[in-house]
Amino acid sequence: AQKVTQAQTEISVVEKEDVTLDCVYETRDTTYYLFWYKQPPSGELVFLIRRNSFDEQNEISGRYSWNFQKSTSSFNFTITASQVVDSAVYFCALSEAVYNTDKLIFGTGTRLQVFP
Amino acid sequence: GAVVSQHPSWVICKSGTSVKIECRSLDFQATTMFWYRQFPKQSLMLMATSNEGSKATYEQGVEKDKFLINHASLTLSTLTVTSAHPEDSSFYICSATNTGDSYEQYFGPGTRLTVT
Numbered sequence: 567a568q569k570v571t572q573a574q575t576e577i578s579v580v581e582k583e584d585v586t587l588d589c590v591y592e593t594r595d596t597t598y599y600l601f602w603y604k605q606p607p608s609g610e611l612v613f614l615i616r617r618n619s620f621d622e623q624n625e626i627s628g629r630y631s632w633n634f635q636k637s638t639s640s641f642n643f644t645i646t647a648s649q650v651v652d653s654a655v656y657f658c659a660l661s662e663a664v665y666n667t668d669k670l671i672f673g674t675g676t677r678l679q680v681f682p
Numbered sequence: 683g684a685v686v687s688q689h690p691s692w693v694i695c696k697s698g699t700s701v702k703i704e705c706r707s708l709d710f711q712a713t714t715m716f717w718y719r720q721f722p723k724q725s726l727m728l729m730a731t732s733n734e735g736s737k738a739t740y741e742q743g744v745e746k747d748k749f750l751i752n753h754a755s756l757t758l759s760t761l762t763v764t765s766a767h768p769e770d771s772s773f774y775i776c777s778a779t780n781t782g783d784s785y786e787q788y789f790g791p792g793t794r795l796t797v798t
Contacts, residue, residue, distance in 0.1 A: 611789040672725045
């Protein structure tokens, strides 16, 4: 069965600290997609990244970086030099879509609070 | 591009009444739309998958007679909460897939429903 686990419910850091949000997933399929979304207090989901199961290269986008390791079924997200504007709930999600869009399975989310 | 809107952004209704939420893809055609529900401080839970011109597929535990979904065109899907009760109060989010990029879901800003 598909499952996404975000063990960290809440994380609090002080501005400029680095923070890593953990995501562990379960799937029986060999082809799947992993996502990270940000949900600020306004509620609107902001897409951050999509990674397919065949691409294990780490990715960096500005202060954001992602570490995908199939061996441990993890897709962790690191924010470097955190800022107050990074405060939000972050969701990791899994989709087994191949040729057709399939449903997203969301983790329970990690609430990140960045204090000035 | 790939903008999804929802209307209304928030609604308050009395117990026993019905309320309709619209989800529109503004600049692309969406063959599939998804409806999620999010209770406070919880994750997004998929309610149903809606394909244009056909009946929606509901997730286990979601009452199809209570949550009526219509996807009459490639740019519009509606969710009607019938005979609403206070326990239906939640944040409802839709997403749509772009037929040109079937692995990507674009999320609407959400509708906050409060049933008094």
